[in-house]
Amino acid sequence: MIQGGAGPLSVRQSRPQDADELSRVHVQSWKETYSGVLSDGFLAGLDRTARHEMWKRVLEGPRVADHWVACDDDRIVGFAGREHPEQQHPGQPILLWGLYVLQSHQGLGVGRKLLEAALGDGPASLWVAAQNEQAIAFYRRFGFQPDGAEEVIAEWENLKTIRMVR
Numbered sequence: 233m234i235q236g237g238a239g240p241l242s243v244r245q246s247r248p249q250d251a252d253e254l255s256r257v258h259v260q261s262w263k264e265t266y267s268g269v270l271s272d273g274f275l276a277g278l279d280r281t282a283r284h285e286m287w288k289r290v291l292e293g294p295r296v297a298d299h300w301v302a303c304d305d306d307r308i309v310g311f312a313g314r315e316h317p318e319q320q321h322p323g324q325p326i327l328l329w330g331l332y333v334l335q336s337h338q339g340l341g342v343g344r345k346l347l348e349a350a351l352g353d354g355p356a357s358l359w360v361a362a363q364n365e366q367a368i369a370f371y372r373r374f375g376f377q378p379d380g381a382e383e384v385i386a387e388w389e390n391l392k393t394i395r396m397v398r
């Protein structure tokens with residue numbers, strides 16, 4: 233348990249009933265994180281219904297066990313999700329596909345808790361927007377380094393991302 237939010241802060245594995253709230257947190261955290269990076273029009277167009285469908289699919293399937301939520305009392309304020317690429321590509325480390333904490337709850341130890349729940353302290357990789365200096369510094373704090381790989385995501389307004397590994 234961490235103190236600092238309105239209520240007690242905790243991290244737990246996600247469950248199917250979280251889909252609706254996760255869609256809210258997902259859209260809000262994208263707006264907060266990518267303001268000034270992605271266009272206002274793109275961010276205004278983020279579709280909560282589509283996110284809800286995505287989270288429902290994920291949380292009602294076998295991958296539910298690879299997702300965690302952070303809660304302030306019983307309200308979700310962050311999430312983390314991982315994938316296991318080694319199932320298709322042997323030898324590849326766990327991929328952290330998403331880690332988001334609402335601005336209101338950053339700096340309270342929630343990101344660390346989510347990261348540790350999803351990855352422990354083992355080998356892993358992730359992709360982060362090249363301009364997201366805050367997240368890049370956070371990941372460095374936990375032993376990640378850019379490995380030189382870059383990707384441009386066409387459907388996200390050609391956002392440039394870099395890979396970090398540890």
Ligand SMILES: CC(C)(COP(=O)(O)OP(=O)(O)OC[C@H]1O[C@@H](n2cnc3c(N)ncnc32)[C@H](O)[C@@H]1OP(=O)(O)O)[C@@H](O)C(=O)NCCC(=O)NCCS
Binds near residue numbers: 332343359367
């Ligand atoms: C990046 C993020 C996940 C960090 O979560 P957080 O809850 O704010 O971080 P924590 O409070 O858990 O910090 C844990 C440790 O990391 C350090 N840390 C946090 N942010 C840091 C930063 N930008 N630079 C360096 N260290 C940082 C903290 O000082 C703390 O160190 P300590 O354990 O020695 O005290 C969070 O700020 C966030 O969600 N940002 C927006 C979304 C985002 O960019 N996600 C990544 C997309 S790939």
